Amino acid sequence: MEVTTMAQAMQLHAQALKLGSEPHHQNYTKLFTFSALSPSGDPNYARLILSSLRTPNSYYWNTMVRSYCDSSDPFQSISLFLAMHLQEPHRTVPKPDNFTYPFVLKACGKLKDAQIGKQVHGLVLKVGFRCDKYVWNSLIHLYGKCGVLGDARKVFDEMSERDVVSWTSLIDGFVDNGMCVEGIGLFSEMVESGIVPNDATVVAVLRACAETGALEMGRRVHGIVEELGIGERVNVSTGLIDMYCKCGSIDSAREVFDMIVDKDVCSWTAMIHGLANHGMSREAVRFFDEMVNAGVNPDERTMTAVLAACRNAGWTTEGCLYLKEMRKRYGIRPNLQHYGCIVDLFARSGQLEEAEDFIRKMPIMPDAVLWRTLIWACQFHGDCNRAERLIKELNIDFDDISNFVLISNIYASSGKWHDKAVLRETMSKQGLSKPPGSSKIEVDCRVHEFIAGDSNHIEAHDIFKKLEEIDERLREEGYKPEVSEVLLEIDDEEKAFQLLHHSEKLAVAFGLIKTKPGSEIRIVKNLRSCGDCHTFMKLVSRIYGREIVVRDRIRFHHFRNGDCSCGDYW
Numbered sequence: 001m002e003v004t005t006m007a008q009a010m011q012l013h014a015q016a017l018k019l020g021s022e023p024h025h026q027n028y029t030k031l032f033t034f035s036a037l038s039p040s041g042d043p044n045y046a047r048l049i050l051s052s053l054r055t056p057n058s059y060y061w062n063t064m065v066r067s068y069c070d071s072s073d074p075f076q077s078i079s080l081f082l083a084m085h086l087q088e089p090h091r092t093v094p095k096p097d098n099f100t101y102p103f104v105l106k107a108c109g110k111l112k113d114a115q116i117g118k119q120v121h122g123l124v125l126k127v128g129f130r131c132d133k134y135v136w137n138s139l140i141h142l143y144g145k146c147g148v149l150g151d152a153r154k155v156f157d158e159m160s161e162r163d164v165v166s167w168t169s170l171i172d173g174f175v176d177n178g179m180c181v182e183g184i185g186l187f188s189e190m191v192e193s194g195i196v197p198n199d200a201t202v203v204a205v206l207r208a209c210a211e212t213g214a215l216e217m218g219r220r221v222h223g224i225v226e227e228l229g230i231g232e233r234v235n236v237s238t239g240l241i242d243m244y245c246k247c248g249s250i251d252s253a254r255e256v257f258d259m260i261v262d263k264d265v266c267s268w269t270a271m272i273h274g275l276a277n278h279g280m281s282r283e284a285v286r287f288f289d290e291m292v293n294a295g296v297n298p299d300e301r302t303m304t305a306v307l308a309a310c311r312n313a314g315w316t317t318e319g320c321l322y323l324k325e326m327r328k329r330y331g332i333r334p335n336l337q338h339y340g341c342i343v344d345l346f347a348r349s350g351q352l353e354e355a356e357d358f359i360r361k362m363p364i365m366p367d368a369v370l371w372r373t374l375i376w377a378c379q380f381h382g383d384c385n386r387a388e389r390l391i392k393e394l395n396i397d398f399d400d401i402s403n404f405v406l407i408s409n410i411y412a413s414s415g416k417w418h419d420k421a422v423l424r425e426t427m428s429k430q431g432l433s434k435p436p437g438s439s440k441i442e443v444d445c446r447v448h449e450f451i452a453g454d455s456n457h458i459e460a461h462d463i464f465k466k467l468e469e470i471d472e473r474l475r476e477e478g479y480k481p482e483v484s485e486v487l488l489e490i491d492d493e494e495k496a497f498q499l500l501h502h503s504e505k506l507a508v509a510f511g512l513i514k515t516k517p518g519s520e521i522r523i524v525k526n527l528r529s530c531g532d533c534h535t536f537m538k539l540v541s542r543i544y545g546r547e548i549v550v551r552d553r554i555r556f557h558h559f560r561n562g563d564c565s566c567g568d569y570w
Helices: 006-019 027-039 043-052 058-069 074-088 100-111 114-127 133-145 150-158 164-174 180-192 200-214 215-228 234-246 250-259 266-277 281-293 300-311 316-330 335-346 354-358 368-380 386-393 401-413 419-429 460-476 490-501 501-515 529-543
Strands: 438-443 448-452 521-525 547-550 556-561
Touching: 006 027, 006 043, 027 043, 027 058, 043 058, 043 100, 058 074, 058 100, 074 100, 074 114, 074 133, 074 200, 100 114, 100 133, 114 133, 114 556, 133 150, 133 164, 133 335, 150 164, 164 180, 164 200, 180 200, 180 215, 200 215, 200 234, 215 234, 215 438, 234 266, 250 266, 250 354, 250 419, 266 281, 266 300, 281 300, 300 316, 316 335, 335 354, 335 368, 368 386, 368 401, 386 401, 401 419, 438 501, 460 501, 460 529, 501 521, 501 547, 529 547, 529 556
Parallel strands: 521 547
Antiparallel strands: 438 448, 438 521, 547 556
């Protein structure tokens, strides 16, 4: 009897009981395995079966540990492991073996509990699994998930034999914890050592390339994908689309997309999101319509992408219409991210009253991010009275550095330097500091990162010299630094100096030095571009005859011949 539903599993159980089958009988094993591991199964029913058996062998226990590990309550996996390990008197419970430990370590990783994980690590050493590759790979995965990368690397280095899973687990850990440059470096080491990557490795390194804007490296990975013949796998093709979109090469993303035979919702969504972030809102909406006409139903992420397209184009009417259609036409309940797109849409377009009214009438509780979006827009559009009213009314939580920075900027915009100074002193006492603006640029497959005023780069002298040259040429063309962007109580000359040394300007100067005349310069920035940098990039693109692609926290900017793809709306 083939088991495909829990009703059939219970019927099989009834037959086994009626026949008096022993626990090792194939019917028992079949129904237990289905209950524990099948997506249509029921782990609680499997646990009842386990509890009813007199002497369940290690297969039953390990399967149950695995079942809980993959469930929404992975702590139960650890509890079962402890029951196996403690060996209570008068109980014949099998000891944990090399099949038990990987699932327990995975459960610790899901819980992000490094302390329990380290205790299990100690037991691994004690019982003699030092040479078991699968257990050791699980330790790397655990420490990566918990962000303890030093321990992950230590385990990796101590392995006598490493396979593709070992390398992939370590790369994944670095990428998950924001150390993407290091992840890319590990991938290069892996390939040079002769280990053939699999689709999981490729997806991990593509995420790293996407995050850092490492297009050249991404293209190399794409070449490896073609050599391995794994480009048709959904996770790989979607990863390639996402990488090309986030690295600023929307045409390459489209080529990958067009090659996919059976496009699923993930492929469509990645492409729609990429088009939206590049300011190609009409194309994004057209792709959405094509997706629906092809019979592919959108999900929550797809609707976020469509709303982002409306936001980036300033289409308030269309955005609100898509929000209404989500539930009515597609049966998708809007979440905070969807509502946030509409708030941002109103806020960026200067409709501050509408944005505030929308937040207050939302059917779900707004979070701090939504209110921050509105308060930032108040500062941007010069409505500091509304911003200060909201700050007082909302009783902003001062444990969040983002709130400190936002309110500090509001005070500066209003000329309330004393209030700003008091706030900054409070920040200092609490040990909080504003994350610096940083920009990354890839040259010859190596990612270089700059922070504002950075003088640590090995070629800093040449970069500063190039910046002075650029500044001089731009001023000859009528460029004047927008000193109002600097919210500090200093003179205009000092403000202009600070503006000139913003991270993306250091990156573009480095790019002009290191890349061929006429070639593109691609920069990834961690913050929203300021108005002065935006003007600066437009002029550089015209005067130096370069296309400059900047990805900031909000969207892409393609600077060509003195114009920007965003139409100065971002």
